[in-house]
Amino acid sequence: MSSLRILVPIKRVIDYAVKPRVNKAQTGVETAGVKHSMNPFDELSIEESVRIREKKSAPVEDICVISAGPPKAQDVLRTAMAMGADRGIHVDVKEGEDLEPLGVAKLLKAVVDKEKSNLVILGKQSIDDDSAQTGPMLAGLLGWAQATQASEVKFEGDSVLVTKEVDGGVETVKAKLPMVITTDLRLNEPRYASLPNIMKAKKKPLVKMSLSDLGVANERRLKVVKVTEPAPRQGGGKVEDVDGLISKLKELGAI
Amino acid sequence: MFSAARTTAVRSARNLPQATSVFASPYSPSALHRLLSTLAVLEQRDGQLNHGSLSAVTAARKLGGSVHAFVAGANINAVANEAAKVDGVEKIIAVDNAAYDKGLPENYAPLLLENIKKGGYTHVVVGHTAFGKSLFPRVAAMLDSQQISDITAIENENTFVRPIYAGNAIATVESTDDIKFITVRGTAFAAAEIGGGSAAVEAGVDPKVESTSDWVSEDLAKSDRPDLATAPKVVSGGRGLKSKEEFDRVMLPLADSLGAAVGASRAAVDSGYADNSLQVGQTGKVVAPQLYMAVGISGAIQHLAGMKDSKVIAAINKDADAPIFQVADVGLVGDLFDKVPELTEKLKSS
Numbered sequence: 001m002s003s004l005r006i007l008v009p010i011k012r013v014i015d016y017a018v019k020p021r022v023n024k025a026q027t028g029v030e031t032a033g034v035k036h037s038m039n040p041f042d043e044l045s046i047e048e049s050v051r052i053r054e055k056k057s058a059p060v061e062d063i064c065v066i067s068a069g070p071p072k073a074q075d076v077l078r079t080a081m082a083m084g085a086d087r088g089i090h091v092d093v094k095e096g097e098d099l100e101p102l103g104v105a106k107l108l109k110a111v112v113d114k115e116k117s118n119l120v121i122l123g124k125q126s127i128d129d130d131s132a133q134t135g136p137m138l139a140g141l142l143g144w145a146q147a148t149q150a151s152e153v154k155f156e157g158d159s160v161l162v163t164k165e166v167d168g169g170v171e172t173v174k175a176k177l178p179m180v181i182t183t184d185l186r187l188n189e190p191r192y193a194s195l196p197n198i199m200k201a202k203k204k205p206l207v208k209m210s211l212s213d214l215g216v217a218n219e220r221r222l223k224v225v226k227v228t229e230p231a232p233r234q235g236g237g238k239v240e241d242v243d244g245l246i247s248k249l250k251e252l253g254a255i
Numbered sequence: 256m257f258s259a260a261r262t263t264a265v266r267s268a269r270n271l272p273q274a275t276s277v278f279a280s281p282y283s284p285s286a287l288h289r290l291l292s293t294l295a296v297l298e299q300r301d302g303q304l305n306h307g308s309l310s311a312v313t314a315a316r317k318l319g320g321s322v323h324a325f326v327a328g329a330n331i332n333a334v335a336n337e338a339a340k341v342d343g344v345e346k347i348i349a350v351d352n353a354a355y356d357k358g359l360p361e362n363y364a365p366l367l368l369e370n371i372k373k374g375g376y377t378h379v380v381v382g383h384t385a386f387g388k389s390l391f392p393r394v395a396a397m398l399d400s401q402q403i404s405d406i407t408a409i410e411n412e413n414t415f416v417r418p419i420y421a422g423n424a425i426a427t428v429e430s431t432d433d434i435k436f437i438t439v440r441g442t443a444f445a446a447a448e449i450g451g452g453s454a455a456v457e458a459g460v461d462p463k464v465e466s467t468s469d470w471v472s473e474d475l476a477k478s479d480r481p482d483l484a485t486a487p488k489v490v491s492g493g494r495g496l497k498s499k500e501e502f503d504r505v506m507l508p509l510a511d512s513l514g515a516a517v518g519a520s521r522a523a524v525d526s527g528y529a530d531n532s533l534q535v536g537q538t539g540k541v542v543a544p545q546l547y548m549a550v551g552i553s554g555a556i557q558h559l560a561g562m563k564d565s566k567v568i569a570a571i572n573k574d575a576d577a578p579i580f581q582v583a584d585v586g587l588v589g590d591l592f593d594k595v596p597e598l599t600e601k602l603k604s605s
Contacts, residue, residue, distance in 0.1 A: 014420070016557070019423060019556055020420040020423045020424060022424050029419075029420060029423075029424050100401050101392070101401065101402070102395070102396060102399070102400070102401040102402075105396055127420070127421060127537065128419065128420055129419050130404070130405065130417075130418065130419055130420070130421065130537070131402070131404045132388050132392075132404060132405075133391075133392035133395070133402050133404060134392075135392075136360060136388075136389055136390070136391075136392035136393040136396070137392040137393065137395065137396035137402075138396070139360070139393055140360075140364060140392070140393035140394065140395075140396040140397045141396050141397070144467070145361055145467040145468040146360055146361070146389070146393065146468070147468065148385075148388065148389045149385065149388075149389075151531070161471065164385070165385070165531055165532075166385040166386075166473070166475075167384055167385045167386075167484070167532065167540075168475040168476060168532055169473065169474050169475035169476045169530070169531070169532050170473065170474050170475075170531070171357075171470070171472070171473040171474075172470075172471040172472045172473070173359070173468045173469065173470055173471060174468065174469045174471050175361075175467055175468035175469070176467070179467075179468075184538075185521070185525075185538050186525075186531060220401075221400070221401035221430060221431050221432050222401055222403065222428045222429065222430055222431070223428065223429040223431065224426060224427070224428055225414060225427040225428060225429050226426075226427050227419070227424050227425065227426045227427075228424070228425050228427075229423075229424065229425070230418070230422060230423065230424070230425050230563075233563060233568075233582045235580055235581045235582055235583050235584070235586065236583065236584035236585055236586075237585070237586070238575075238580065238585075238586040238587065238588060239585055239586070239587055241587070241589075242587070242594055242597045242598050242601060243601070244587070245569065245571075245585060245587045245594075245598065246598070246601055246602070246605070248584075248585040249546070249567065249569060249585060252567045252584060252585070253567075254488075254545060254546040254566070254567035254569070255488075255513065255546065255602070
């Protein structure tokens, strides 16, 4: 197998444990002063890349992480490097001018061409817009094989075997490089970056780029008309015992 | 010359102010561009139509305009003929080729692309399932369209409603793409019923692109219980069940006494109490049954994302402060190992 040049796209999102609040203007979610961190699925992508290198399941030449966003996106890139990525690329995109998945896929295609990547590992979705599109979109633009929602990645000869989570269970597919893989939660358990590795990560190369450096424009196709809070759900109170539970369920017509 | 003039006309029409209701507006850009027509992509497995995938037809019918449905796989006739009975579908496009049986996106995407081009569709719809999620973004990108994922409502032909941030916010978005790729949330669009329709079945174009990936094997959880995604009742267990043995001993009889499907929280799945395919939540399945009974589940936001649209939510938990009680219509504080068997017995005898 040719040695792997892995590209891992990562996204800085509102931390998964924070309950997001819709802003007053109903244009989006309040982000100022809210804790952000790396999209949880992207941590899995980095972990898997580092494990491929550590287990020597295939020769790894390079693990490059990339994030598009405001300067604060560099924080998640440093975290990724502390976890074991070799270098980072930060594509500067102003706050409020976020790319849509198609835009990200086009950007990543340009980076793949430039960096001669042969394996791209992405999270299956980001927990902010919940689109679950970028991975397959990138594979479509590149004309590469794809395996989404991976729970296991194995190398066998010159093929990659990926076990995917599907609706009724799991499915295994096999493809040759180059390919795009998206990660699902059960793929691995991401490591914590140790303090020495956090210090070392500060010295790893981090290149800054703009969209125009990559020949990509931020062309938005969706207009956000409004963002609202979901209809609140009121708890109906508690009952004393099992009989109370049954009669309440009968009263509600649920049984 | 003609096409150039037409493009200009369309462009100038697009610059007109948007009327509030596109349907009522004579200036609707798409109406000038071409007539609204939707292709609903259906799923099949081993020659059986996946009835859940008919939620795409329901969404397609809500869009208005003509509705065609697409199926592909080996010996597809039976599936096509069954789909032809769905009311409101004008035509079934069927491609008979075993190469599409497993829905591999590498050859299914070019197949779908050719059939979209041939049919001149303005909208293409599929369920937000593993199949739809893997296939649609690939085709959308190939046609330079920004997909709209997991919609829960249709406002008009260009405007759609979808949950973001694990359902903690609801976004209404308007698409400017010529061809709109849409995946629909099954719980928000009930599957269209097989009725007395008699759509024409037509062979689609088959570009016969070789897949760059091969299907190797699958391991599907077998169950005699109702399917989790579509069951009218769901009982779901969490970390409070303590072990797989206890999960099976406590939850399965409860499910059977109610005729319910079994679900689980991520904590229960990660601890090995239940299969991955049973997970309910942001990263698992989204369900909206008549009754959702949460047993030993605290109610983290990622779990609530998958079930808070259930009609009635019941919760049994020993922690009276568990967040699940804030959304439950009826809550019982107590040890699930006492309460659930008692509940099961009383349901059986009633």
